[in-house]
Amino acid sequence: MAAIPPLCDFGWKPSDARLIGVDGQARNVLDQAGENGLVVAFICNHCPYVKAVIDRIVRDAEDLADIGIGFVAISSNDVEAYPEDSFENMKLFAGAHRFSFPYLYDEDQSVALAWGAVCTPDFFGFNAQMELQYRGRLDASRKQSGPEDLRRDLYEAMRHVAETGKGPDDQIASMGCSIKWKENA
Template sequence: MAAIPPLCDFGWKPVDARLPGVDGQARNILDLAGPNGLVVAFICNHCPYVKAVIDRIVRDADDLADLGIGFVAISSNDVEAYPEDSFANMKQFAAAHDFPFPYLFDEDQSVARSWGAVCTPDFFGFNGTMELQYRGRLDASRKETGPAGLRRDLYEAMREVARTGRGPEEQIASMGCSIKWKDAS
C-alpha cells in the first residue's frame, strides 16, 4: 500500500543513533553529515518505488557529495515478514547498485519511529546545523522510473540548502511503500 509522509517540519532536529552498516561498520547517523548538510533516506530492498529510482538516488548522492552534503540510507522494515529486506540482502542490494554511501540497518525500528519515517523512500534533508529543511520526493517517478530529464527535486532542494541553509518553501511529498512495522503484540 502506498504511503505519503508529511511535508517538512522546518527546523526539526533529529535524534542520533548508532546503527550497523552493510560494510561491517557501525555508524552514528549524524556523523555522516557533510559541512553543508545531510540527507537521510529510508529505503528498503523490495519496494517497487525504491527499485524504480535507486540508480537516481545513487546519482544524486554522488552529486550532493560535491556540494558538501552527506548521504546515508537506512532500512527499517520487518525482515521476518519481508525477508528480501534482510541484512544479508541489504549487503547484496548495496553492492549491486554500487552505493557510494553507508546503508544502515534499523533492526528494532527505533530510528524510523523516532524520526516519524512513513514510507520507502522517505527523504530527510538537513542543513549544516542539522535542522530539517527538506522532506519531499526525489523526483516525479512513482512505481516506474520517470522519463529522463525529470526535475531533480531532492537534488535541487539540497543544492539550495547547501547555498543558503534553507530549503524551498514549496515541497512535494515523497510516495512509496509503507514501512513494514513489526507486530506490536
C-alpha cells in the same frame, strides 16, 4: 496502497543513533553529514518505488557529496515478514547498485519510529546545523522510473540548502510503500 509522508517540519532536529552498516561498521547517522548538510533516506530492498529510482538515488547522493551534502540510507522494515529486506540482502542490494554511501540497518525500528518515517523512499534533508529543511520526493517518478529529464527535486532542494541553509517553501511529498512495522513496534 502507497503511503505519503508529511511535508517538512522546518527546523526539526533529529536524535542520533548508532546503526550497523552493510560493511560491518557501526556508524552514527548524523556523523554522515557533510559540511553543508545531510540527507537521510529510508529505503528498503523490495519496494517497487525504491527499485524504480535506486540508480537515481545513487546518482544524486554522489552529486550531493560534490556540494558538501552527506548521504546515508537506512532500512527499517520487518525482515521476518519481508525477508528480501534482510541484512544479507541489504549487502547484496548495496553492492549491486554500487552505493557510495552507508546503508544502515535499523533492526529494532527505533530510528524510523523516532523520526516519524512513513514510507520507502522517505527523504529527510538537513542543513549544516542539522535542522530539517526538506521532506520531499526524489523526483516525479513513482513505481516506474520517470523520463531522464525529470526535475531533480531532492538534488535541487539540497543544492539550495547548501547555498542558503534553507529549504524551499514548496515541496512535494515522497510516495512509496509503507514502512513494514513489526507487531510490537
